[in-house]
Amino acid sequence: MQRHVPARARGPGVNDTARGASQGGLDASVRVLAPESPGTGLSDFLATTKGLRRAPFSEERRAIVGALSARFLKDPWLRRDPASVAVGYWMRPAAVARLEAAFERKQADDPSSVRVPVGRVFHVAPSNVDTLFVYSWVLSYLCGNANVVRVSQDPTTAVETMLRAISAVAEEHPELAESNRFVTYEHQDDVTAAFSAWCTHRILWGGNETIAALRPLPLNPHASERVFGSKFSYAVVGLQRYQAANAAERERLAAAFFNDLFWFDQMACSSPHIVFWVGGEQGWPQAIEEFERRLQAEVSRREYVPSASNSVHRLVHAFGLAADAEVRVGLEHPGFIGVQVPDARTLDKRICGGGLIRHARIDDLGQLEAFVSDEDQTVTHFGFDRDELARLATRIGAGGVDRIVPIGEALSFQVIWDGFDLIDDLTRKVTVQVSRSDRSGD
Amino acid sequence: MPPYGLRQAEKDAMLSRSLSDLTRHHYRSCGAYRDIVDRVFGGLDDSGGPWRLEDVPFLPVSLFKTHELKSVADSQIIKVLTSSGTSGQGVSRIYLDAETAQVQSAVLVKIVQHFLGKDRLPMVIIDHEGVVRDRRSHSARGAGILGMAQFGRRPFYALREDMSLDDRGLLDYLAAAAGQKVLLFGFTYMVWSYFVQALERRGLSLDLKDGVLIHSGGWKKLQDLSVSPDAFRHRLQGLTGIGSVLNFYGMAEQVGGVYFENDLHYLHAPIYSDVLIRDPVTLAPVPDGEPGLIQVLSSLPTSYPGHSILTEDLGVIRGRDSADLSMKGRYFEMVGRVPESELRGCSDTFQPARGVPV
Numbered sequence: 001m002q003r004h005v006p007a008r009a010r011g012p013g014v015n016d017t018a019r020g021a022s023q024g025g026l027d028a029s030v031r032v033l034a035p036e037s038p039g040t041g042l043s044d045f046l047a048t049t050k051g052l053r054r055a056p057f058s059e060e061r062r063a064i065v066g067a068l069s070a071r072f073l074k075d076p077w078l079r080r081d082p083a084s085v086a087v088g089y090w091m092r093p094a095a096v097a098r099l100e101a102a103f104e105r106k107q108a109d110d111p112s113s114v115r116v117p118v119g120r121v122f123h124v125a126p127s128n129v130d131t132l133f134v135y136s137w138v139l140s141y142l143c144g145n146a147n148v149v150r151v152s153q154d155p156t157t158a159v160e161t162m163l164r165a166i167s168a169v170a171e172e173h174p175e176l177a178e179s180n181r182f183v184t185y186e187h188q189d190d191v192t193a194a195f196s197a198w199c200t201h202r203i204l205w206g207g208n209e210t211i212a213a214l215r216p217l218p219l220n221p222h223a224s225e226r227v228f229g230s231k232f233s234y235a236v237v238g239l240q241r242y243q244a245a246n247a248a249e250r251e252r253l254a255a256a257f258f259n260d261l262f263w264f265d266q267m268a269c270s271s272p273h274i275v276f277w278v279g280g281e282q283g284w285p286q287a288i289e290e291f292e293r294r295l296q297a298e299v300s301r302r303e304y305v306p307s308a309s310n311s312v313h314r315l316v317h318a319f320g321l322a323a324d325a326e327v328r329v330g331l332e333h334p335g336f337i338g339v340q341v342p343d344a345r346t347l348d349k350r351i352c353g354g355g356l357i358r359h360a361r362i363d364d365l366g367q368l369e370a371f372v373s374d375e376d377q378t379v380t381h382f383g384f385d386r387d388e389l390a391r392l393a394t395r396i397g398a399g400g401v402d403r404i405v406p407i408g409e410a411l412s413f414q415v416i417w418d419g420f421d422l423i424d425d426l427t428r429k430v431t432v433q434v435s436r437s438d439r440s441g442d
Numbered sequence: 443m444p445p446y447g448l449r450q451a452e453k454d455a456m457l458s459r460s461l462s463d464l465t466r467h468h469y470r471s472c473g474a475y476r477d478i479v480d481r482v483f484g485g486l487d488d489s490g491g492p493w494r495l496e497d498v499p500f501l502p503v504s505l506f507k508t509h510e511l512k513s514v515a516d517s518q519i520i521k522v523l524t525s526s527g528t529s530g531q532g533v534s535r536i537y538l539d540a541e542t543a544q545v546q547s548a549v550l551v552k553i554v555q556h557f558l559g560k561d562r563l564p565m566v567i568i569d570h571e572g573v574v575r576d577r578r579s580h581s582a583r584g585a586g587i588l589g590m591a592q593f594g595r596r597p598f599y600a601l602r603e604d605m606s607l608d609d610r611g612l613l614d615y616l617a618a619a620a621g622q623k624v625l626l627f628g629f630t631y632m633v634w635s636y637f638v639q640a641l642e643r644r645g646l647s648l649d650l651k652d653g654v655l656i657h658s659g660g661w662k663k664l665q666d667l668s669v670s671p672d673a674f675r676h677r678l679q680g681l682t683g684i685g686s687v688l689n690f691y692g693m694a695e696q697v698g699g700v701y702f703e704n705d706l707h708y709l710h711a712p713i714y715s716d717v718l719i720r721d722p723v724t725l726a727p728v729p730d731g732e733p734g735l736i737q738v739l740s741s742l743p744t745s746y747p748g749h750s751i752l753t754e755d756l757g758v759i760r761g762r763d764s765a766d767l768s769m770k771g772r773y774f775e776m777v778g779r780v781p782e783s784e785l786r787g788c789s790d791t792f793q794p795a796r797g798v799p800v
Contacts, residue, residue, distance in 0.1 A: 313785060316504040319502050322478045
């Protein structure tokens with residue numbers, strides 16, 4: 001089941017709050033979506049959380065995240081939504097224990113400093129990947145911070161359901177309500193400015209327009225910031241390796257690529273838009289035909305039917321590509337449109353989404369170097385060994401690419417995102433130097 | 443030939459010949475069209491046609507917004523129609539030479555005369571005159587009004603610039619035209635909002651039993667107000683006793699061979715044009731009675747490759763050659779429009795509210 005992320009008609013309550021924060025105060029401008037009964041108003045929340053002191057990976061917070069994970073995985077709606085299940089699994093106790101182990105290793109690797117929470121984090125979540133706010137918040141919460149999480153004004157069913165679960169857990173665990181607010185508001189500089197003055201770290205999950213609009217708003221002078229701009233992602237497939245693969249392997253690859261392509265309607269930053277076939281020209285069209293045939297079989301097996309809107313959208317995009325450059329547009333598969341681009345130099349980075357794949361051919365991975373730019377994020381791969389990928393990382397990483405992961409893993413959330421370690425962002429290192437005379441063993 | 447005088451089988455044979463000819467003409471004359479036919483449809487087959495209607499290549503209607511599509515030299519173009527009628531950003535640009543403009547106009551005359559007769563009638567236009575005052579800008583609304591105005595005489599614009607109903611002027615005009623058949627024309631949403639509702643608000647009723655209202659422009663906004671075509675007609679008849687209400691379906695991308703409402707209140711294809719219904723996802727033609735994307739075919743346009751267009755409107759074929767109708771050929775019902783795609787990238791955390799164009 002793939003989830004389109006629809007923009008709903010805005011409820012009357014949302015627009016009613018479109019007054020200046022200064023006139024009605026924050027509480028009049030901002031809608032708190034979770035916890036449902038927060039106990040205190042937003043202004044009080046911002047004031048009291050300045051005194052909040054929590055340790056990273058506290059037992060209490062790990063338990064709360066575990067309880068939330070269990071709720072997500074039990075929820076009848078979320079259970080049927082693969083992207084929501086992925087969130088639930090990512091935050092279950094065993095996975096949190098691995099995060100904690102990674103944190104402990106960092107701590108152990110550097111005895112000259114002690115890691116403490118960065119303090120108060122303001123998250124602005126994207127609406128194209130509706131579940132991302134959970135990843136951002138859980139990491140920050142585990143690191144011991146207080147949080148304000150701004151989600152889209154048109155929450156999807158997944159977001160609404162997750163927020164309800166958060167509210168339910170907050171009923172049982174007052175700590176959650178004390179230190180966190182999930183909010184929404186119409187774009188208003190004074191509201192964003194209030195949260196920015198409060199926080200000690202701000203995360204803007206993109207994209208470029210949001211960053212351009214929000215970044216100029218001043219932060220607390222002691223705060224840090226991380227922004228994630230709009231990104232472009234693609235896949236590389238070793239042609240000879242694909243030709244040599246057996247039916248089962250090709251089937252697994254199709255299933256893996258299906259996830260990369262259709263989750264979040266191909267609109268996540270890490271959703272692939274181009275498949276580069278790497279190798280000679282021999283058998284290139286046949287390999288694409290086979291790849292697409294198996295992908296369509298996967299589409300049929302999962303009973304995925306694109307929406308009429310998405311189908312029309314990608315059709316118009318494909319016709320535009322055909323009018324603009326030498327390509328071959330394939331309309332034979334109902335699940336997606338495949339566009340063959342014989343000359344890789346004609347490729348651009350326009351994003352269509354909704355199931356449109358461009359296929360291009362290059363002789364070797366090195367040729368990607370000419371294509372790479374700052375906005376590139378994830379390269380998914382099939383058919384290359386560790387050495388080839390390490391060489392690729394060296395060559396294209398500096399050009400912009402942040403992740404090189406197997407096909408099927410494009411949308412897996414990782415603590416290192418766009419090349420930045422989020423645990424490093426969400427904690428602060430307090431340097432501890434003992435005086436020379438106190439050093440034991442000297 | 444009368445505009446509804448061919449049975450579907452005869453029409454199919456005639457249209458498949460003319461659309462095949464047009465396909466070859468545009469393939470020769472429009473580079474972008476040729477590229478698309480080659481790159482999306484695998485080129486034209488060697489048989490040279492005539493191809494079945496469903497095998498004639500089509501262009502998505504939105505492509506006229508993003509690409510300049512014309513099959514004549516710039517020096518031949520006498521008029522550029524623009525339309526923002528379909529969803530999404532941008533406006534369509536439709537390039538007309540003298541021949542296409544003349545043929546479209548002549549065909550529109552034949553179709554409208556089928557319903558109104560040859561005499562030019564006193565005419566009430568339910569809009570304000572400002573829409574047509576600037577002759578250089580041919581908005582679809584202005585072009586539609588000018589296109590229809592040729593069927594009336596001494597047109598009276600019933601709305602003021604602020605869209606209020608000039609009821610005094612209207613009553614005077616109707617009094618002067620007493621005893622004659624009167625033509626009223628307007629866009630569906632305007633007729634509803636600024637005529638029907640204005641009359642209701644003021645408690646006015648008119649005597650238009652010899653009148654005929656022709657309206658067009660889609661039901662989307664009225665659907666949003668939960669006003670069905672039946673309710674629209676009944677409310678209007680209740681207020682004015684109007685003898686006849688005729689909806690038609692047409693678009694700037696295919697002026698001329700428009701689809702007028704028949705006695706069953708379905709939209710009827712004349713001999714110059716036709717519709718096919720395709721599954722929005724597989725694009726395969728669907729059986730009669732099943733909804734899908736409306737593809738419009740027209741034998742008229744030679745100056746731009748708009749003879750076969752896949753719209754974003756949803757329709758259902760309701761029948762053909764019915765014994766209950768004097769009009770032969772295929773007819774359909776428009777049932778909605780594919781919602782605008784909401785695919786959004788990372789760049790929309792704070793999305794400005796979209797305005798609603800009138």
